[in-house]
Amino acid sequence: MKIAFYGSSLLSSYWNGAATYYRGILGELARHGHEITFYEPDAFDRQQHRDIDPPDWCRSVVYPATEEAMRSVLAEAGAADIVVKANGVGVFDRELLEGVIAQARPGALKIFWDVDAAATLDEMRADPAHPVRAALPDLDMVLTYGGGPPVVDAYRAFGAKLCEPVYNALDPATHHPVAPDAAFTADLAFLGNRLPDREARVEEFFLRPAASLPERRFLIGGNGWDSKPMPGNVRHLGHVYTHQHNAFNCTPLAVLNVARDSMANVGFSPATRVFEAAGAAACLITDAWEGIEQFLTPDTEVLVARDGQDVADHLAALTPERARAIGQAALARVKAQHTYALRGVQVDALLRAQMKGANA
Missing domain, CATH: 3.40.50.2000 (Glycogen Phosphorylase B;)
Structure with a gap:
């Protein structure tokens, strides 16, 4: 399936702790046959502090942090089977969330992937007009970086159709014992x-x-x-x-x-x-x-x-x-x-089950 993923950064961990999480999960989804495009803004000097070059398992699109460029990459969401908006992109977060919902084709899965769920939920409790609260009726599922039962229960109480934690994990090829420095x-x-x-x-x-x-x-x-x-x-x-x-x-x-x-x-x-x-x-x-x-x-x-x-x-x-x-x-x-290979199996099975249910 084609996945359009709008996040903070895949290429840089500079002021972006979610980078290795994205790499681990999405790299495994690519191994399960998914075709992934990751859209990230050129913001906060992240592109000047890249950790990796664009990987061969993913199409990487870096766009200027302008409204015109943001609208341009949102227009590509309509070609995907699955559209994902992650929290904490840092620029145009509300517009990106509203945009992926508006641009998604009929039958596409629409997902909010929350890598800071506890903080997002605190914001939602304080703000009845919070964009995530407003978007939940139009989203097929919420995936979270963690949080366990308290986060799942809270998202369901706000109206999420489905909420499932996808925890951080280990990529043994990237993080492993080395000689001391x-x-x-x-x-x-x-x-x-x-x-x-x-x-x-x-x-x-x-x-x-x-x-x-x-x-x-x-x-x-x-x-x-x-x-x-x-x-x-x-x-x-x-x-x-x-x-x-x-x-x-x-x-x-x-x-x-x-x-x-x-x-x-x-x-x-x-x-x-x-x-x-x-x-x-x-x-x-x-x-x-x-x-x-x-x-x-x-x-x-x-x-x-x-x-x-x-x-x-x-x-x-x-x-x-x-x-x-x-x-x-x-x-x-x-x-x-706790490897990303296991997390990839989890997410792949979830996506396929939801897609099958949506098109039954």
Whole structure:
């Protein structure tokens, strides 16, 4: 089937944490025989910070961030069997959502793919005129990056015909163990952009332990942290490209995952970084959120922290031997149960079932 996908960026992870998720899911859908076109705006300097060239399994269309160009790419939606609007494109989000619905041919599946469902639902609760609320009656399904039962129940309550989580996962060909790189040497490393709904949790789970363990080395990667006051034992890297993620995860004694506020509150929302770190056999410390056991087993495959003191305690007690054992256990778990190949099977079956039902 032909899929027209309107998203933030497939080619760049710069201020775009969904990039590896899109690559993993859509790459697998292409292997199932789907013909995919990904439309992304030239915005936020993403094209100047590309991680990959256009892949051979997908037609990539980068359009100027203008209304005229946006209308031009929307006109191509009518040729697709499945039209997808992802949230968080960043420019013309309302127009793109309304446009894919208006341009879709009769019988085409119309999908909203929400890679930040908890935050979107908060916005919908606060705004009866929210564009996603208005669009739900015309959409065939909502797919989400995570969120589990709370998100599914909330979307159904707003009128979604079908809502199904499609969780982040591992692409073993992209994220895997590599040799350590001295550039990423640290006792604890964290990778994530500075965002308003994450910053306070980074202060608690990363900067507080750093301040309490001045003899330990801490490393932070991601955009926006250059102006943030930090303890002297914290080193800031700036943007870390996708091709550097394996070494970033493999080199430190442990790596830290810190959820954004909305995802931590709703649970069942493992970030892409969780699977990237596990795929590299890193020893992962994560802030606590409901549903972690669905993905990794606490104490054997991941270390879970309720607050910054827990992070400091985990790090103080962690030996290289135990870190390796946790990392290897996590790698085995995600390769067995949480790969993009498995997510591709899930989404392909869902699309085919819905298309068959729509045309029955």
